[in-house]
Amino acid sequence: MAEPRRAGVAARLMVSIAAVAGTLGGWVVLAARDEVVAIPAEQAAPSLAPLPTLATPRVQTAPPPSPRPRRAPVATTRSSR
Amino acid sequence: MLSIELQTMGCHARALVDADGACARAALDRLPAWCAKRERALSRFDPESALARLNARGRATDVDEILWEALDVALRAAVATEGLITPTVLAALEGSGYDRSFEHLPREQSGRLAPERAVPSFREIERDERSRTVRLPPSLRLDLGGTAKGWSADAAASMLSRFGPALVDLGGDIAAHGAPLEPWPIAVEDPRGASGALALVLLREGGIATTGRDHRRWTRDGVEQHHVIDPRTGRPARTDVWTATVIAGSALDADIGAKRLLLEGSQGGLAWIEEHRDLAALVVRADGLVLQSTRFSEYLEEDST
Numbered sequence: 001m002a003e004p005r006r007a008g009v010a011a012r013l014m015v016s017i018a019a020v021a022g023t024l025g026g027w028v029v030l031a032a033r034d035e036v037v038a039i040p041a042e043q044a045a046p047s048l049a050p051l052p053t054l055a056t057p058r059v060q061t062a063p064p065p066s067p068r069p070r071r072a073p074v075a076t077t078r079s080s081r
Numbered sequence: 082m083l084s085i086e087l088q089t090m091g092c093h094a095r096a097l098v099d100a101d102g103a104c105a106r107a108a109l110d111r112l113p114a115w116c117a118k119r120e121r122a123l124s125r126f127d128p129e130s131a132l133a134r135l136n137a138r139g140r141a142t143d144v145d146e147i148l149w150e151a152l153d154v155a156l157r158a159a160v161a162t163e164g165l166i167t168p169t170v171l172a173a174l175e176g177s178g179y180d181r182s183f184e185h186l187p188r189e190q191s192g193r194l195a196p197e198r199a200v201p202s203f204r205e206i207e208r209d210e211r212s213r214t215v216r217l218p219p220s221l222r223l224d225l226g227g228t229a230k231g232w233s234a235d236a237a238a239s240m241l242s243r244f245g246p247a248l249v250d251l252g253g254d255i256a257a258h259g260a261p262l263e264p265w266p267i268a269v270e271d272p273r274g275a276s277g278a279l280a281l282v283l284l285r286e287g288g289i290a291t292t293g294r295d296h297r298r299w300t301r302d303g304v305e306q307h308h309v310i311d312p313r314t315g316r317p318a319r320t321d322v323w324t325a326t327v328i329a330g331s332a333l334d335a336d337i338g339a340k341r342l343l344l345e346g347s348q349g350g351l352a353w354i355e356e357h358r359d360l361a362a363l364v365v366r367a368d369g370l371v372l373q374s375t376r377f378s379e380y381l382e383e384d385s386t
Contacts, residue, residue, distance in 0.1 A: 071382065073268035073281060074097060075250040079293035079324055080230070080308075081092050 085109045089116035090123075090230060091182055092252025096237060099261055100245030108241055115237065122147035123229050125171065126182045135215060136171065136222040142214045149213055152206075155228045158337050159203040164312055165344055166337050167203045171222040173315040178301040179308055190301040200312040226308070230254045231290055231336030238332075249332075254290040256332035261285065266382060272324040272365050279371065280363060281382035288332030292339040293324030293365075309343050320346035326363040327354070328380055338362065347372055 083105050084097045096112055098105045122145045124130040128137070131145035144152075155168040176195040179186065206223075207216040217223070234249045234256035241247035242259030249256050257265050264285040268278035272295040282289060294307035294317070311318040320343065327338035338360055342350035347364050354362045354374045361376040 071266040071281070073266045073278065075095060075248060075255050075265070076253070076268040076270050076278070077250075077255055077282075077289050077291045077326055078253040078270035079272070079291050079296045080252045080254075081296065 083109055085112055087113045087116065089113065090120050090233070090251060091184075092230070094252065095250045096241060097248045098241050098245045099247070099259075102244060105241070105244035108244055112237060112241075115240075116233070119147055119151075119229070119233055123151055123225050125224055125226070132223060132225060135217070139217045139219065140215065142212055144213045144215050149215075151225050151229050151232065152208075152215065152223070154232045154333065155223075155225050156203055156206065158228050158333075162337065162341055164203060166227050166340050167200065167312050168223045168225050168227065169201045169203050169206070169221055170227075170310040170312060170315075171224040172220070173198075173200050173310045173312075174224055174308070176315065177306045177310070177317055178299055179297075179306070183297055183308075186299060188299045190299060192301055194302050194304060195315070197314045197316055200310065200315050227340060228333060228336065231256075231288065231331070231333035234332040235288065251332075254288070254332045254336050255284070256288045257284050257286055259286075269326050269363060273369055279365070282328065282380045283382055284328065284380065287328065287330045288335040289326065289328045290332055290335035290339050291324055291326040292336070292343050293322075294318075294343070295324055309340055311344055318344045320344065320350075321366045321368070322347050322350065322364055323367045323369075324365045325350065328361040328377070330359050334360075 082097060082099055083101070084095065086093070086095045088094070094116065096109060098109060121127065121129075122131045125132055125136070127133055131141070131148040135141040135144065135148065152168065159167040178190045178192060201218065201221040205218045205221055208214070230251045231254045234251040234254045237251075238247045238249040238256035238258040241249065246259035246261035247257070248265050255267060264283035267282045267284055267289055269280040269282060269291065271277065271279040272293055292309060294309065297308040299306050307317045309318050310316065322343045325339040325342035327335045327342065329335040329338055338354065339362075341353065342362060342364060344350075345353065347366055351362060351364065351372060351374055354360045358376075360374070361380060362374045363377050364372045366372065
């Protein structure tokens with residue numbers, strides 16, 4: 001019957017370690033966020049090039065090109081008339 | 082551009098010359114008389130024509146020069162097509178009911194049809210070149226309608242091309258001579274009754290012709306008839322072709338090709354066209370389907386349907 005009790009102690013120990021680690025992690029995150037917020041805007045140089053803009057369709061100002069006019073036939077072939 | 086329109090050889094005709102001079106105008110103005118002379122020689126409806134007199138007597142010496150040439154052209158076509166396009170179809174044509182000019186032909190006839198029978202062979206016609214004599218066996222009479230229009234269109238276009246690029250349209254058999262800077266745009270009529278043209282073809286030199294059973298047709302004893310006789314049966318051709326349009330090196334060859342297509346049907350006819358690099362064809366079948374040979378698209382105007 002000693003084995004289950006030892007397992008329970010180990011589980012509680014793991015939960016405690018996780019809680020401490022989580023708390024420390026949270027402080028790290030908060031500290032890091034505070035640091036970013038602390039950089040003055042005028043000193044902040046963009047670290048990335050501006051995002052390329054997607055090609056936008058040009059506004060069609062000219063009318064679409066008209067199809068080449070068909071030539072008028074000079075004669076018609078048909079069965080004998 | 083100079084032009085003239087006229088009625089001749091039982092059809093509407095039009096000629097154009099890409100020129101402006103007085104000589105070209107005069108040549109165009111002589112065209113009606115030139116055509117009338119041919120019609121007087123070759124008409125099967127005029128009992129005084131050289132052809133009608135030969136058919137009536139079965140023999141003629143010192144035959145009219147136009148008839149001699151037209152018969153020579155018809156017989157060369159018969160040799161080239163192994164008798165499929167032959168001038169020996171007159172009795173069969175009349176037997177089907179086509180015994181007067183088409184404008185006077187009753188469209189519904191009650192007479193009985195003759196039994197199916199092959200027409201006489203063109204090889205039975207005897208010719209002597211020195212005396213320009215022609216002899217026909219008793220059962221053989223001639224109709225030159227299978228080749229005379231295409232041949233005449235070629236001759237007229239050649240004559241007019243001395244003055245500039247020329248185009249002659251004899252009832253749908255069209256000849257172009259004289260290499261114009263821009264090709265002639267020619268419409269192919271849609272025989273299915275659609276308002277627009279079936280295609281717009283660009284032709285620089287040569288000929289285009291259409292034959293079909295969409296116009297010159299009538300009924301006899303309740304059976305539909307038309308003007309293209311199948312020499313193997315002596316009856317109008319019964320194939321899946323409604324109209325056939327052929328482009329060739331001359332209007333004569335185009336006319337012969339179109340008739341051959343009508344007589345052989347779309348499958349065999351188009352296979353034959355594909356074997357000849359100088360021919361292209363567009364076929365409308367009786368079920369309305371449109372087929373074209375590989376080379377036909379080379380002649381089409383852009384956007385032509």
